[in-house]
Amino acid sequence: MVEVRQLLRVLVPEGSSTSGREAITILGLAGHHVEVCDPSRWCLARYSRFVRKFHHCPPLRSDPAGFLRYVEHLLSSQRFDVLLPTHEQGLAFARVCDRLTARAALALPDFASYRMVHGKAGFSRLLDQLGLPQPPTRIVTSADELRGAVRFPSVVKTSVGTASRGVWFVRDTSDLNLALYDLESGGDFDGEVLVQDLVTGTTEKAQSVFCRGALVGFHAYRQVAAGVGGGEAVKESVTRPLVRAWLATIGAHLGWHGALSVDAIMPLDSTTPLLIDCNPRLVEPVNAYRAGTDLVDLLLRVSRGETPAPLAESRAGVRTHLAMQALLGSASREGTRRDIVRECGRLAAGHGAYQGSTEELTPVRLDWLSAVPLAMTVALLLASPRLATRLARGGFGAHLLDRESIRAIESEDFCRTLSPSSYNGSSSLP
Template identity: 25%
Template sequence: MDSGARKHILITFGRSFLTLNLARWLAAAGHRVSTCDSLPITVSRYSNAVSSFHRVSPPKFKPQEYCREVAELVKSEGIDMVIPIHEETDIISMMAGLFPSTCELFLSPFEVEDMLHNKFSYQEALVERGFQTLKFAKIASAEDLPKLDFDTPFAVKQTYSRGSQQVYKVQPGDSLDFLTYDPTNPWIAQEWLEAGDRYCTYSVCRDGEVFAHATYPVSYAIDGNSCLTFEHVDHPEILEWVQRFAKSVNFTGHMGLDFFDHPVRGLYTIECNPRATSGIMMFTRENRVDRAFFGENTDVISPTPGRVTMIGVGMALYGWRKNAKPRNNFRTFWRDFRAAHDVIYDPQDRKPAAMLIPAYAAILTHGYKYKVGLAEAFMHDHEWDGHKI
């Protein structure tokens, strides 16, 4: 593709607020944007930044059909670049051969995507490349339980999982007999850090170089995991860490990392999300993050410091609760709620906010179908848990 030329870009997972915001930034820069999703009603579908919406099969349950349909869209609509948002990234990367060479897939080869997505192989990759890690071990069957030698609290979670799913905090000697085992999705035991500041990052990378980056401390969050508010902070050590790691795996795509900055032991990453994360919503049209997807900028693009954004509907549902933030109370919540910029409402693009109720109704119906709660229903049919196609 010619640098600086107007492109036709297809963004997946149209229900996502990430997709909506990215569509706005790309369209503002002059690109034509289409979106797709397995749900018929999504917030991005009604954005004036989106020229066309396409309904496709659910990638989790019909991965081959999904990839063929997206590949057909690329051909019929003249798509120049596909930017996957959630874990359909892994599925598309597995079936990249279906897509014409004239279209760029904004992702890495499947071997890299899978290595980063899998929480155990990611920790192994860190060790191989000389990055310090928390103590970790794989639990593939009950036979591995007696081999665990943690003398401090540790977390247990599946190697393919995400923030909306269960993480168990375990004390040394606690029984883990409740675990069930999937040969394609084992568990990882990982040292639990109490001290230190928690940060999340979002980076746009091409060929091992970081072109856009955001670092934000964990503040308001659903059960302490899924962030609801976002404010970019300057943390040079984290940026340098991300740049060094992205180069070490020659990564192309979105990369989100969860960090602990321990006051004595330094930086540790808990896990890697080789896909879009909420950090994309911290940028504005003026930041011109669109350039990062094509590698057109020379300096790393970052959001404006001091500007707080929020998922307004999430804050309204969860932000006022005591477990949303340490020492939370309604007065501080209300102050912070009023000061933050909602990622959905945009005076230049009002329809997505107006369509929130029907969009959420579609997600709730989806959750009822699969017997999962609202938070998990949001992404349930776009998850990938290690099953090869």
């Protein structure tokens, strides 16, 4: 018997991240009614035929209370079946989860658990507590402590940061001085800073969905080719039963409810991966979808109070790519216009690393509007390849959190700032 899925009205509370954009594709292909709110009028989600309506909202970074009031207004003034956090707004939602679940279905753990894994220092301590492997790690709070803790080569990370923000590769004294300058000028020693021994190997990611502490869905992939900032331009699904077991341990310990992902390094001289980061959300879920594991649908079901049976293992060897990441990566590695044109040719023909691979971020054949940001990226890089880093930084926008907004959300007064407010500034897609 073929299962008939209920079509839902889903609010995606940001449209700028690659993870959010990919979730929208999966939701749209399933036939769900998708609406998006984002502080940028020109976010990636604006260029999707699957988005029925766009709402211009206050920025999470500089006005988390205003952002939450806006989301509450949308949920109370319109009917949505599910609120689906796809990036850092989950921290704010976890802080006031009871208020939101009174208006729409939502899958999140308690705030303390979310906050623990949202910060790199908290996640590192949790790994130590559970006896799970990570690179040798020191946590410091001052420049002097950092100088004493660093061993070349190392990776220095701020506790708060996503999309490769707040990461320095320190191979010598010159790199260390640069990192110290950036950390001190940015005020990062107001919080915790991690120093990890640099481990050479392949970057991998694993993502999962939990239902009240029980793991019900899992998928892992490895990086085949890097894009700008170290993100994946080409990825391939893999089988990682050990990482699955570790994620199950973490989720059970925290009583996790919703999505949870980890980053890992597979060392060149070992078959045991090391956990290096955690994201309390799904990360670019299309590779899992193509490999037969629809984690977005599973998250919808968990959000709506179902207790689904665990999904079967996804297929290994399924390759997907992000053309925009590939082009930005080519240009950022001192690529010339000729290099960019050649990369376009390889993408179009499916040659090299793209052989047998499908596009996951801008699937033009499925969603013709997604051709717009892809074409704009190509045009800008051909005009000036040096724009690659600046274009990539455009994704580090107002939909993300920083130290100040996190402190505001954590404060005792935060919930009192969420007094009802009137909004009438939503706008529809053309």
